[in-house]
Amino acid sequence: MDERWQRPRGTQDVLPAEAERMERLRRLVAQVAELYGYGAIETPVFEQTAVFVDGVGGATDIVQHERYSFVDAGGVALTLRPEGTAAIARAYVENGLSAWPKPVRLYYxxxxxxxxxxxxxxxxxxxxxxxxxxxxxxxxxxxxxxxxARRLLQAVGLSPHVLVNSIGCDQCRPRYREALVAYLDSHGAALCGDCRRRLADNPLRVLDCKQDQAVARGAPDIAAFWCDACRSHQEAVVALAAEAGIPVERDPALVRGIDYYSRTVFEVHDPSLGAQSTVLGGGRYDGLTVRVGGAPVPAVGFAGGAERLLMAAGAALGAPRVPSAYVAQVGVGHQGWQAAERLRGAGIPTEVDLMARSLKAQMKEAGRRASVVVLAGGREWEDGLVTVKRLSDGREAAVALANLAGTVREWLNGVEAEHAEPK
RNA sequence: GUGGAUGUAGCUCAGUUGGUUAGAGCGCCAGGUUGUGGCCCUGGAGGCCGGGGGUUCAAGUCCCCUCAUUCACCCCA
Structure with a gap:
């Protein structure tokens, strides 16, 4: 295959079966949002680069190495949205949502x-x-x-186990950071190359390094450095979650690679996803609106990857086939084509042969994609009749054209009932 | 960005120590007579063997490069 026509690396073509699951997930997200009072918000696919550099943080991998950035014909520096939260904070500030009655609940x-x-x-x-x-x-x-998050995950058949931590606030985090760097410096020789780099720009990340478990385990725990406000906040969050029946576990090594977080951070993992096991993650980001030019507003939230959730969900969200009709054309003519549109007019999903195939081939096609077949044309058509056949049991009857839609609907309902019966 | 594995028909895969026209199953199409699917039988279409270069009398098989996928690192949804 000519490489010019391959899709770009890391992108996907989503074909109908998977697109249907994706659409179901999307509707599920919307339902959960509605249940908790979250309103939909849409922001541009690209933003001015500063929104992400300042919002997400200039030292993060997301802005340092992973940006899709370009300068448009007008000389404006733009970046394809790498994550949602910073852009929404920008929209929150820009559209004056700080004047709305609080709290403001949004989803995307x-x-x-x-x-x-x-x-x-x-x-x-x-x-x-x-x-x-x-x-x-x-x-x-x-x-x-x-x-x-729990509601959403449960709806697709997962039982979430939540890892939480608090990375403190502007008051207490610097003190912890200082202590951590001091500790890490004293173990500098034992650190891997990646961690030496991290030491400078994001020392907290050394904690969840896979190679330096020993060093990380001996590191000071941020819990010992929390200020009173951060401590009681964290304890209250954990207690509330536990009270609600959500399994939560504190993970002292949990730190997220985005700069805007404060206090609470959390993640939910699913082992079926392999190395990329984070199914959803989030936390509190009280300082974010300031980063994008607004007044301080406390905020919390989370985001999840739809593809990952679909993978973890396995068979859940699978698309059961909608019972539908197929109209076969008997002999030459367009009677079938007309009858099909009559059924659709009555709200019945209907396909019809467009390949000028033999009746046998049409029946085979019908068997693949429909539950009821209508045979239109030939001698019966002269008498104003068509044959309706149910494929599951072979039941067949000649009905007047005027009664076609009614009969098909009735027989399709029969099919649905059969499928609904537990065996 | 780093390391390992893998690219043969639409899909899942065979292809011997390099050797003539590259195979199977599934799927697809047609037929097994006249207006009826599934099962069965017969036939058919469909492959620059990911791409490029090299070694050789000869490359799907060996070597190099490249693209893509995949697993892990990294990072994260």
Missing amino acids: WAPMFRRERPQKGRYRQHQQYGFELYGSPEPTADAEVLLV
């Missing part, structure tokens, strides 16, 4: 772009859904988004 479903090395569950373009809760500093807000 949108494609994201990151130039990473693709592997299972990691794509250069992928769909993310996300929930953002603005205006409340209370632990109940953190806990509410956990409830939303």
